[in-house]
Amino acid sequence: MAAKRTKRYEDISRRPKINKRLKEVFADVEKGFTDQRERGDRILDYWDCYKCVLGEKQFYNGNSKIYVPLIRSAVNARKTRFINQMFPKVGRYVEVTTEDGEIPHATMSLCEYYIRRAKLKTQVMPALLEAGDIEGQYTIYVDWGTIDRHVVSRETKPVEVEGLEYPELGSTDQIIEETVADDGPTVEVISDNDLLILPVTTNSIDECLERGGSVTVLRRWTKGKIKKLMEDGELEKDAGKELLDAMSKRDQQAHRDTAKELARTAGIKAGEGSSTAHVFETWVKLKVDGDMRLCRAYYGGDDMILGCKLCPYWCDKCPIISAPVQKDPGLMKGDSLIRPGVMDMQITANDAINEGMDAAAYALLPIVMTDPQANPRYGTMVMDLAAVWETDPKSTTFAKFPPLWQDAFQIVQQAKQQIFESLSVSPSMVPQQSGKPGAKRNQAEVAQEQQVDLLTTADAVGNLEESILTPMVQRFIDYDHQFRDDDKLIPIFGEMGLRAAMERVPPIAMDRKFSLVWFGVEAAKNAAQIQQMISTLNVLKGIPPEMYQGYKFNAVPAIVHIVENTFGPRLAPLIFVSERDQLTVDPDIENEMLREGFAVQVHPGDDDAKHIQAHMAVLPSDQSGQARVHMQRHQLQMQAKAAIAQQKAQGQPGGPGGAGPGVAGTPKPGSQPQQPRGVRGPPGMIRPDSMPAAGAVGMPRRA
Numbered sequence: 001m002a003a004k005r006t007k008r009y010e011d012i013s014r015r016p017k018i019n020k021r022l023k024e025v026f027a028d029v030e031k032g033f034t035d036q037r038e039r040g041d042r043i044l045d046y047w048d049c050y051k052c053v054l055g056e057k058q059f060y061n062g063n064s065k066i067y068v069p070l071i072r073s074a075v076n077a078r079k080t081r082f083i084n085q086m087f088p089k090v091g092r093y094v095e096v097t098t099e100d101g102e103i104p105h106a107t108m109s110l111c112e113y114y115i116r117r118a119k120l121k122t123q124v125m126p127a128l129l130e131a132g133d134i135e136g137q138y139t140i141y142v143d144w145g146t147i148d149r150h151v152v153s154r155e156t157k158p159v160e161v162e163g164l165e166y167p168e169l170g171s172t173d174q175i176i177e178e179t180v181a182d183d184g185p186t187v188e189v190i191s192d193n194d195l196l197i198l199p200v201t202t203n204s205i206d207e208c209l210e211r212g213g214s215v216t217v218l219r220r221w222t223k224g225k226i227k228k229l230m231e232d233g234e235l236e237k238d239a240g241k242e243l244l245d246a247m248s249k250r251d252q253q254a255h256r257d258t259a260k261e262l263a264r265t266a267g268i269k270a271g272e273g274s275s276t277a278h279v280f281e282t283w284v285k286l287k288v289d290g291d292m293r294l295c296r297a298y299y300g301g302d303d304m305i306l307g308c309k310l311c312p313y314w315c316d317k318c319p320i321i322s323a324p325v326q327k328d329p330g331l332m333k334g335d336s337l338i339r340p341g342v343m344d345m346q347i348t349a350n351d352a353i354n355e356g357m358d359a360a361a362y363a364l365l366p367i368v369m370t371d372p373q374a375n376p377r378y379g380t381m382v383m384d385l386a387a388v389w390e391t392d393p394k395s396t397t398f399a400k401f402p403p404l405w406q407d408a409f410q411i412v413q414q415a416k417q418q419i420f421e422s423l424s425v426s427p428s429m430v431p432q433q434s435g436k437p438g439a440k441r442n443q444a445e446v447a448q449e450q451q452v453d454l455l456t457t458a459d460a461v462g463n464l465e466e467s468i469l470t471p472m473v474q475r476f477i478d479y480d481h482q483f484r485d486d487d488k489l490i491p492i493f494g495e496m497g498l499r500a501a502m503e504r505v506p507p508i509a510m511d512r513k514f515s516l517v518w519f520g521v522e523a524a525k526n527a528a529q530i531q532q533m534i535s536t537l538n539v540l541k542g543i544p545p546e547m548y549q550g551y552k553f554n555a556v557p558a559i560v561h562i563v564e565n566t567f568g569p570r571l572a573p574l575i576f577v578s579e580r581d582q583l584t585v586d587p588d589i590e591n592e593m594l595r596e597g598f599a600v601q602v603h604p605g606d607d608d609a610k611h612i613q614a615h616m617a618v619l620p621s622d623q624s625g626q627a628r629v630h631m632q633r634h635q636l637q638m639q640a641k642a643a644i645a646q647q648k649a650q651g652q653p654g655g656p657g658g659a660g661p662g663v664a665g666t667p668k669p670g671s672q673p674q675q676p677r678g679v680r681g682p683p684g685m686i687r688p689d690s691m692p693a694a695g696a697v698g699m700p701r702r703a
Helices: 016-035 037-050 070-086 105-117 120-135 205-210 223-232 237-246 258-265 340-363 404-422 443-483 486-503 507-513 520-524 526-540 556-575 587-595 608-621 626-650
Strands: 094-098 137-161 164-189 195-198 214-221 277-288 291-299 305-310 320-324 367-370 396-399 514-518
Touching: 016 037, 016 195, 016 214, 016 277, 016 291, 016 305, 037 070, 037 120, 037 340, 070 120, 070 340, 070 404, 070 443, 094 105, 105 120, 105 164, 105 443, 120 137, 120 164, 120 443, 137 443, 137 608, 164 443, 164 608, 195 205, 195 320, 205 214, 205 277, 205 320, 214 223, 223 237, 237 277, 237 305, 277 305, 320 443, 340 404, 443 514, 526 556, 587 608, 587 626, 608 626
Parallel strands: none
Antiparallel strands: 094 514, 137 164, 137 320, 195 214, 214 277, 277 291, 291 305, 367 396
16 A cells, blocks of 8 residues: 655644754754844945945044935946846847747747736846845745735626526626636745855755755744734644744844835834744755655744645745855855945045035135234124125135035045946946046947947846746746636636647646746847848848758748747737647637637638627627627628639739849848948948947947
């Protein structure tokens, strides 16, 4: 008889061997957070530099309290440039590599939808880039979230008598209430102070877990959150009640709360007047049923194990994705870009500007020197409008305080240059940083800026894409296979969702059938490559077949690549249509989509008469008018098919043929999209000064 296997939803924290092992793991976790407290204090100092908070490290303590936002400007410049590089305007963020060469357009579109739903561009990535530059570590937590919405709709239906519909008797309005699940992947940015990786001498999270280590995230839960997890079965009920009882008795200031500190600098009193429990969420491999299995355990302190279960995800991967901004040999965590040297330059700039502003206050006030013996009535020398001084002007002079503020601004400018150089802020990230002050930059300076910006940005963003974004989109597809319900595809995604249901694959075969990679950097450099592809295709089509014996010229993959990178993943399948994707849809399925108000396209292979007859049943409840529009398209398609059939019967050509080589409007084989000097170029041609930004190597120019 086979041994009973542990289910993913079973709590295993009470098993003696596992309980003993968990206590050992959590003892190491508590010590690990204590050991990295010094690093956490430094990170909070770095955040103060970004939030422009004057601290105790300032040497000068005068009247002025000015903060020069040098580090903030540099980090924001990097953030803006990197986001634009990772999220190109074409709207294609993901590239798919398949073993059979076929591109799953529906899966790509679904992944792009999840990217927009998770608000990666507007919320997640800006916060992640800030945390990376300031803390030295990129860390996200990828999960699946569901929001139930109880929506109400009004539908018009025919009059029913004893369960039978009678359209001729009219229609009635019915109020229908249903529960709609708005689910999808969620991405959470984790602060470095809340992340512990043991051992620290490892290269990745997977390697850490394989070596018997652990990955822990510090959670701060309110009483409502704890009760919700107890109801969902994530926490063991007895341990959860014990945690609730202990919340009011325990000192919760043992761990620095980065989010709370940042909220305080923003003027928000976060967490004031409310109690939270500090809970460790630890991922570790434990021996379950004779095998080493990935598990998630919760720990509330004082030997209080709140629960432990097998990894709830079918892909059996840790949801924590982390990578250093700059990798140090043998270490998982990296150092902050705002190292003590950069922070010292920021402090120096603050001291200089405050000293300069105090000196400027004296410089703006006149110094009056007079002889009290020659001017005994010097008390009348009062600054006022139309004032009269009863003094001898020859014995009264004015002195000017030295303009020391000018020297202070020079010190600030030098500190700014040093900080920007240390943070690799290229001139193109901050406009008008090169060239002479007040003078227009020449073409050589512009080209140099673009080339430096491209190389610097591609290097920095490439690390982020390979280590964070590519694993993240792969988790999106893994979670989609596990949590998404096929019955919800059609009302949510329409025809695209229908195709996605047909192309789904088990996660165990995903890496073998196709793999997803982030495409941001390559898309930004792709303009020049596409232009070169068009030129090369124009050359290849003019080569006679006898010159490449044993090969066959197939331009379809190149054309698909050009169309997708030009128009994006949503328009490309509609512009350059694959015959394999043109599958007729059953009219009953189309009726369900029309009732939901989706615009359903007709297919050339549809039996138009049959479809029109089937769609008649939707007309009484067609509030959006999509059914009528769809039936009109079927009628127009029937007329077009009849006209084509009549032309073929009369022997007339079906349409004009394409222009051959040499015909006006078509380039000759071998021609390049360029023009002589002084001649207007073809539409869409990239300007020579913009070629480095498009991925081409810029030609050297004389300054």
